Amino acid sequence: MKYDEVVNGRRSIRGYKDEPVPKSLIKEVIGLALRAPSSMNTQPANFYVVTGAPLDLIRKGNVERNLAGVPDSREFRSHGAYAGIHRERQIGVAKQLFGVMGIERHDKAARQDWVLRGFRQFDAPVSVVVTYDRSIHGSDIAPFDCGAVTNALVNAAWSRGLGCVINSQGIMQSPVVREHAGIPDDQVIMICVAMGFPDDSFPANAVVSHRKSIDEAAVFVGFNDPKHTQEI
Numbered sequence: 053m054k055y056d057e058v059v060n061g062r063r064s065i066r067g068y069k070d071e072p073v074p075k076s077l078i079k080e081v082i083g084l085a086l087r088a089p090s091s092m093n094t095q096p097a098n099f100y101v102v103t104g105a106p107l108d109l110i111r112k113g114n115v116e117r118n119l120a121g122v123p124d125s126r127e128f129r130s131h132g133a134y135a136g137i138h139r140e141r142q143i144g145v146a147k148q149l150f151g152v153m154g155i156e157r158h159d160k161a162a163r164q165d166w167v168l169r170g171f172r173q174f175d176a177p178v179s180v181v182v183t184y185d186r187s188i189h190g191s192d193i194a195p196f197d198c199g200a201v202t203n204a205l206v207n208a209a210w211s212r213g214l215g216c217v218i219n220s221q222g223i224m225q226s227p228v229v230r231e232h233a234g235i236p237d238d239q240v241i242m243i244c245v246a247m248g249f250p251d252d253s254f255p256a257n258a259v260v261s262h263r264k265s266i267d268e269a270a271v272f273v274g275f276n277d278p279k280h281t282q283e284i
């Protein structure tokens with residue numbers, strides 16, 4: 053696949069075929085993701101790739117704790133609820149997803165079912181838990197580097213016919229993930245990525261989320277000088 057096909061074609065996948073993913077393919081994808089840049093090439097990110105019984109235990113623990121109302125225990129700072137334009141965009145994609153899934157706004161049971169799917173990592177056959185070295189915890193650079201490698205991971209997966217969704221719900225109950233994935237204390241849990249072969253019949257997999265325009269996102273400075281721009 054060409055780069056444009058990968059980035060324009062990729063979308064979050066929330067329904068998977070009940071098919072195992074070969075370890076060799078996951079290794080190939082991780083190899084590509086590791087080409088991501090990192091601050092001073094420090095490469096702080098690590099991957100705990102979980103499938104089978106340990107992943108089922110994570111799903112079970114996540115769901116049980118969610119239903120029991122155990123508060124979120126992510127291992128990094130959170131800004132709390134979104135507001136303004138960010139909230140609008142959050143609602144925008146939720147409306148797209150709920151629309152194709154036939155989940156009505158006031159249907160609490162269906163909405164709860166969707167939330168629990170997220171806590172089960174959308175029943176994906178594989179979960180890649182992205183961590184970073186605790187020795188550099190406390191700065192914003194390591195999480196930034198994890199973001200770069202995670203973006204590279206989902207794009208690399210897509211280029212090889214695999215689907216992913218980056219999934220904060222999956223690590224909201226971090227102690228459960230730490231226990232069953234065997235993640236040592238010298239690692240900070242950043243995020244997880246559900247991965248598997250996309251089930252094309254799952255409606256949410258067709259959703260193409262919107263993006264702000266280039267003009268909204270980019271500010272061009274110093275381009276008025278004809279020496280520095282081709283634009284008339």
Ligand SMILES: Cc1cc2nc3c(=O)[nH]c(=O)nc-3n(C[C@H](O)[C@H](O)[C@H](O)COP(=O)(O)O)c2cc1C
Nearest residue numbers: 062063064145170217218219220221222243259261
């Ligand atoms: C840090 C991060 C956390 C996310 N957590 C979740 C999640 O918990 N559940 C979910 O359904 N999607 C999650 N997503 C996926 C986003 O909703 C999705 O990337 C966004 O709506 C854009 O859609 P696209 O990936 O299809 O382009 C997460 C994405 C990121 C980058």
